[in-house]
Amino acid sequence: MVKKIAKAVGVDMGEEDPAEQKSLSTLEEKYSQQMRQIFPVKIDLPWLTLRTQIEEQIELRPDFQRRDRWNDSKRSRFIESVVMNVPVPPVFLGEEEYGKYVVLDGRQRLTAAYKFLTDELTLEGLQIWKELNGLTFSEIKKKGFAATIERRFLSAILLTHESSPEVKYEVFDRLNTGGIIAEQMEVRNAIFPGPFNQLLHSLSEDEGFRRLWGIPSSKDSAALEKNVLYRQMDDLELVLRFFALRPGTLSGMRFKDRLSDVMNIKNSDYKKNDKLAALDSELFKRAIANCITVFGDDAFKPNKNPNKKSNRSAPYADAVMQAFADHDNVVFTPVVIAKLKKIFTELVTTNRAFMDAVGKGTNGESAIKNRIRLAKEAVNSVLPAPIVKQKKVLLRRKKAAE
Known part of the structure; x- marks a missing residue:
């Protein structure tokens, strides 16, 4: 349901890849894993x-x-x-x-x-x-x-x-297929309350984020209530995707299970360390700002052909956001921006591996790994080492000096 609605407003939320579903070796293993x-x-x-x-x-x-x-x-x-x-x-x-x-x-x-x-x-x-x-x-x-x-x-x-929370989610996911209207993110929103869930709501109101996804400002409440991404809480899922895919992998889970798992883990982590929310907020907002700096309003639109409908794509946004998140905004000079635009145009038009990763079985493990890896390689071929890598190098040098 959520995928059909999202596509109706020009947003591709991604799709599961049946080939990625791993079969269990024995009935006993399946029983112990699933019979919660x-x-x-x-x-x-x-x-x-x-x-x-x-x-x-x-x-x-x-x-x-x-x-x-x-x-x-x-x-x-x-x-x-x-x-x-x-x-x-x-x-x-x-x-x-x-x-x-x-x-x-x-x-x-x-x-x-x-x-x-x-x-x-x-x-x-x-x-x-x-x-x-x-x-x-x-x-x-x-x-x-x-x-x-x-x-x-x-x-x-x-x-x-x-x-368990995981069981509650699975129950309501099945109720949804039985005719009770409850979108997946609506269920997560209810089942995983906590500080990380609050951050998702806060970041979904970021002006840059809403600009890139075509979501009206909170100032225009009437238009906001009519927006499908907002009404169905798909905006929260789009924010959640960024944090769930930071490692560039599903960690052996199904896509929807990975999203739920991250909500559960981060709620717990935030309660133990209240500084983590500010760090995650900074990371997300930096990624959004960098995307806007380089691509403007078209940051999440892989198809730039003016003669063809240019849908926003969540799988493509995964790649761009992860590739840009760790770089300081000051490195995006006009020369760098021109090079990046050229490289990403080549990725979406001539790189078959990347094109498949954002267009086929997009929520499967291999597609996620490929598109994020290729996007990072493209950005890092133009820019100096990301902020995170620079900090690690400085830390190693400091320890060596001591």
Whole structure:
């Protein structure tokens, strides 16, 4: 789903390479690797106590909810369905710690319920129960009609604390294929909360990043809400890709598993060392600034033919970002920029290995290794040693002098 939507707005997010999926040698090995424990519990949330449960137990995380938010008309229609006792899909909760839950799917329904029960929602646009239009929950209560709602239950499925984050992701990935609309990054966003996830949100608002991906500024909220990359949280995945592919390899994982693994690891690392976030932020912003310096708004567009649709490409962006990230911006002189433009034009038009790496099975291990390696070699053939390598050399010299 996410790939189809992204391509509809001219962004190639990459694709898995079936040939890269490694087969396990024995059934026992496969069992030990994949048969991880899942602990689901079916529960009913009574509307009578739902407000208290949300305030004390269920973390809605309004700042990190899906971006295709419901308006008051949609919220009102949901409340009308509850009054009519129309069956609604269950919400899915993950137990982060005992007795404390995070919403994995169904945040809009729970948010609508909470806004209604706290009188933040005035019902509107109801077609069946028109008598309730213009009323809040307290006003309905005064009319003696609240019991109609309070006697209802909201179904929920809880993945208990014993279930690992990786298992929770896999469960919701499969639910997604079964028809429940939850994009992969939306699921990661819910399952892997923490300081690294907060950094992804912050970096996705970087003006240079949004400029290169054609995402409107936060100042134009109406245009931003209409942008598919923003609404489906693909912008967060594009930032995450940069950090996940820093080593130039998937470390033996599937692409989507590597993305989840990095979120989990970096959340943990940031909690141990709060300086890491600033270093990662500097690295990402330097890569973006260098891309703009060299290529301008076309930095992530491998096809520069004016007579052909020039889509932005996430696989191509992987290569360019990683190749430029470790270089200081001052080294990009006009002469250097001209040489780099020529080299990258040759990469995307005559270098078959690079062209395949950004166009076929792009989220497979070999494609990722090839495109990042070739891009780095191209940049390093023009520029002096990257910042990271220079620092390592200076450190070795310092130690030798001592």
